[in-house]
Amino acid sequence: MALSRLSLRSNRFLRPSTTAAALPSSIRRHVSTDTTPITIETAVPFESHLCDAPSRSVETSSAEILSFFRDMARMRRMEIAADSLYKSKLIRGFCHLYDGQEALAVGMEAAITRKDAIITSYRDHCTFLGRGGELVDAFSELMGRKRGCSNGKGGSMHFYKKDACFYGGHGIVGAQIPLGCGLAFAQKYSKEEFVTFTLYGDGAANQGQLFEALNIAALWDLPAILVCENNHYGMGTATWRSAKSPAYFKRGDYVPGLKVDGMDALAVKQACKFAKEHALKNGPIVLEMDTYRYHGHSMSDPGSTYRTRDEVSGVRQVRDPIERVRKLLLSHDIATEKELKDMEKEVRKEVDDAVAQAKESPVPEPSELFTNMYVKDCGVESFGADRKELKVTLT
Amino acid sequence: MAARIHGGAGAGAATALSTFNPKKLVAPSRTNLPARSSKRCIVAAAGSDASKSLRVGHSQKLIANAAVATKAETSATTGTGHELLLFEALQEGLEEEMDRDPHVCVMGEDVGHYGGSYKVTKGLADKFGDLRVLDTPICENAFTGMGIGAAMTGLRPVIEGMNMGFLLLAFNQISNNCGMLHYTSGGQFTIPVVIRGPGGVGRQLGAEHSQRLESYFQSIPGIQMVACSTPYNAKGLMKAAIRSENPVILFEHVLLYNLKEKIPDEEYICNLEEAEMVRPGEHITILTYSRMRYHVMQAAKTLVNKGYDPEVIDIRSLKPFDLYTIGNSVKKTHRDVPTPYAGTLEEWTVVQPAQIVTAVEQLCQ
Numbered sequence: 001m002a003l004s005r006l007s008l009r010s011n012r013f014l015r016p017s018t019t020a021a022a023l024p025s026s027i028r029r030h031v032s033t034d035t036t037p038i039t040i041e042t043a044v045p046f047e048s049h050l051c052d053a054p055s056r057s058v059e060t061s062s063a064e065i066l067s068f069f070r071d072m073a074r075m076r077r078m079e080i081a082a083d084s085l086y087k088s089k090l091i092r093g094f095c096h097l098y099d100g101q102e103a104l105a106v107g108m109e110a111a112i113t114r115k116d117a118i119i120t121s122y123r124d125h126c127t128f129l130g131r132g133g134e135l136v137d138a139f140s141e142l143m144g145r146k147r148g149c150s151n152g153k154g155g156s157m158h159f160y161k162k163d164a165c166f167y168g169g170h171g172i173v174g175a176q177i178p179l180g181c182g183l184a185f186a187q188k189y190s191k192e193e194f195v196t197f198t199l200y201g202d203g204a205a206n207q208g209q210l211f212e213a214l215n216i217a218a219l220w221d222l223p224a225i226l227v228c229e230n231n232h233y234g235m236g237t238a239t240w241r242s243a244k245s246p247a248y249f250k251r252g253d254y255v256p257g258l259k260v261d262g263m264d265a266l267a268v269k270q271a272c273k274f275a276k277e278h279a280l281k282n283g284p285i286v287l288e289m290d291t292y293r294y295h296g297h298s299m300s301d302p303g304s305t306y307r308t309r310d311e312v313s314g315v316r317q318v319r320d321p322i323e324r325v326r327k328l329l330l331s332h333d334i335a336t337e338k339e340l341k342d343m344e345k346e347v348r349k350e351v352d353d354a355v356a357q358a359k360e361s362p363v364p365e366p367s368e369l370f371t372n373m374y375v376k377d378c379g380v381e382s383f384g385a386d387r388k389e390l391k392v393t394l395t
Numbered sequence: 396m397a398a399r400i401h402g403g404a405g406a407g408a409a410t411a412l413s414t415f416n417p418k419k420l421v422a423p424s425r426t427n428l429p430a431r432s433s434k435r436c437i438v439a440a441a442g443s444d445a446s447k448s449l450r451v452g453h454s455q456k457l458i459a460n461a462a463v464a465t466k467a468e469t470s471a472t473t474g475t476g477h478e479l480l481l482f483e484a485l486q487e488g489l490e491e492e493m494d495r496d497p498h499v500c501v502m503g504e505d506v507g508h509y510g511g512s513y514k515v516t517k518g519l520a521d522k523f524g525d526l527r528v529l530d531t532p533i534c535e536n537a538f539t540g541m542g543i544g545a546a547m548t549g550l551r552p553v554i555e556g557m558n559m560g561f562l563l564l565a566f567n568q569i570s571n572n573c574g575m576l577h578y579t580s581g582g583q584f585t586i587p588v589v590i591r592g593p594g595g596v597g598r599q600l601g602a603e604h605s606q607r608l609e610s611y612f613q614s615i616p617g618i619q620m621v622a623c624s625t626p627y628n629a630k631g632l633m634k635a636a637i638r639s640e641n642p643v644i645l646f647e648h649v650l651l652y653n654l655k656e657k658i659p660d661e662e663y664i665c666n667l668e669e670a671e672m673v674r675p676g677e678h679i680t681i682l683t684y685s686r687m688r689y690h691v692m693q694a695a696k697t698l699v700n701k702g703y704d705p706e707v708i709d710i711r712s713l714k715p716f717d718l719y720t721i722g723n724s725v726k727k728t729h730r731d732v733p734t735p736y737a738g739t740l741e742e743w744t745v746v747q748p749a750q751i752v753t754a755v756e757q758l759c760q
Contacts, residue, residue, distance in 0.1 A: 150579060162584060168580065172572075178568065179543055185544070186550045189545070212536060212538075372581065373577075376640065
């Protein structure tokens with residue numbers, strides 16, 4: 001996508017702490033490839049537990065901030081499209097949407113590599129996209145088509161991408177936490193210098209298995225980073241009603257923790273970078289990302305019985321992650337209003353095309369019901385409900 | 396009586412109890428038995444008989460690839476072998492696999508420095524180090540989940556439950572993650588874990604420590620279940636389970652750990668999906684597994700004296716059932732007596748040999 005060339009007008013920088021890489025205004029360059037370092041201060045300070053908080057000055061670049069915008073816009077569009085697909089009954093079952101929380105997915109990706117592992121819960125569409133997943137694979141999986149990332153057999157809650165070390169995609173609240181510590185264990189076992197980010201919500205933070213897994217991770221010095229995506233509601237129950245201590249970053253007790261403004265992609269990036277360095281040297285760390293979801297818990301939840309519409313629209317006005325990045329881009333003159341609008345239009349078209357393509361994808365064949373039960377399916381015969389039909393040998 | 400073949404639904408426990416009326420118990424000799432510490436001498440007698448008939452009757456094959464269910468050549472004769480106890484056989488199998496594949500690791504409570512609560516992992520921590528033989532804290536849910544997570548990346552953990560009953564705490568991980576991840580990821584991830592542990596009625600261990608969980612696990616798709624009963628098949632099944640790409644649950648029995656048998660020196664594996672023909676016969680098929688095998692063989696002696704010719708099959712593979720062997724046998728005899736295991740109270744719910752004899756006689760009338 002070719003952007004029109006922009007000139008950097010150094011007298012328009014509003015934020016005080018930019019680096020002095022002053023470029024003459026006569027030089028024109030492609031903004032999308034401009035990787036000159038810029039430093040931005042995070043709006044909200046980090047709160048730390050048993051460790052020194054990282055600096056509030058985040059090193060980034062125009063290209064990176066622009067990519068944040070594009071990726072978050074794409075994620076937002078995808079979730080909205082999923083909403084309307086669900087309402088038109090093309091997506092069925094459970095559908096948990098991530099809009100509002102996009103900064104977490106993009107900020108994390110900016111700090112790590114594709115060899116670091118991520119595992120999350122059922123609110124996994126955007127995390128999948130962040131790991132390099134294709135829109136059409138996501139929509140196909142949501143609609144249960146063959147083209148889907150899990151061949152249509154997983155659904156909304158079971159997105160996986162093995163080649164990008166994305167381990168899903170799990171329906172049972174909190175069950176992914178021990179799995180994530182197991183991934184970290186395997187990384188330590190193979191002596192690779194990579195880490196695992198295990199994401200869970202404020203609801204899952206009360207699960208016993210979290211503390212069990214954290215104990216083992218701390219005991220064995222595993223490179224595990226536990227990230228609590230605190231969107232303040234465990235389905236319909238607010239955090240103050242479910243947790244005696246809602247300071248989730250402190251609940252690791254002997255494990256250090258950090259509280260981060262999860263609606264600020266740059267703060268997320270800084271925290272994840274810090275956490276990765278920490279985990280490789282000192283073992284596990286807990287990150288609490290203060291974030292918010294605009295939709296209800298899932299598509300069956302209107303999201304308005306336990307919180308007011310004013311609250312939701314208030315957050316949208318003040319803290320929306322995409323708007324923040326837009327303001328940043330405009331104030332630093334990295335892009336103009338029109339360019340950003342064009343980018344959004346392109347993203348919208350991208351998403352619409354992907355939906356159309358996914359709709360064309362065929363459903364899996366009936367024989368797929370019996371594949372991948374076992375590896376090298378061991379010749380077992382499988383019957384249908386009444387033992388007379390659908391007799392198939394698992395091959 | 397028409398042949399009854401068990402499907403995979405594990406309804407056996409219920410049907411067995413309904414057949415046997417505890418009030419009709421004949422000579423429950425076990426009530427006079429001494430306490431737990433002398434379990435060794437009680438079982439060994441039956442064990443040696445069983446292993447004799449094992450060598451005569453079984454049609455085992457030594458195969459290189461455990462996951463292939465082929466019917467091929469008969470076993471090599473065991474010329475020189477070495478004698479050992481069942482838990483030592485398990486340890487040998489585990490050690491050989493850990494030598495062979497650096498991805499194999501063991502995790503469980505007290506498996507490392509303590510050597511294992513039933514000595515199955517004795518000496519392994521010294522040999523392989525703390526990163527491969529991991530002492531976990533007491534959190535079955537978490538360390539089972541960790542084993543599964545590690546397996547997703549290619550490691551091959553052997554997860555020990557100190558007692559099968561404790562694995563109920565990890566049931567979510569076993570059912571939802573272990574069993575289903577291969578399927579829900581469209582084949583992207585394999586979970587080559589082995590979950591093993593002793594279960595079953597011991598010597599007055601109490602209700603919670605005497606559970607058999609086969610019927611609970613039967614309904615989980617995607618896992619394989621096997622039960623070992625002799626040192627020979629214990630080692631073979633352990634090795635096969637570790638090499639399998641599927642999650643395998645290996646059921647051991649507390650009272651069988653001290654069984655002695657001579658096993659081959661050369662390397663061998665047992666097929667995970669196959670049943671073992673313990674004693675071929677003509678009149679009736681008796682299906683059994685794990686400890687009940689010995690009760691059945693005792694009953695078989697009585698039956699032979701009474702003029703019957705029972706065929707005894709140790710089904711070994713609980714999920715999937717080896718319907719080929721079982722089917723052939725039942726076609727031959729047209730009668731079968733399942734002896735599944737349900738022990739929630741000691742002694743009089745454990746099926747006794749005398750009860751087996753009674754059942755066979757009833758069926759053959």
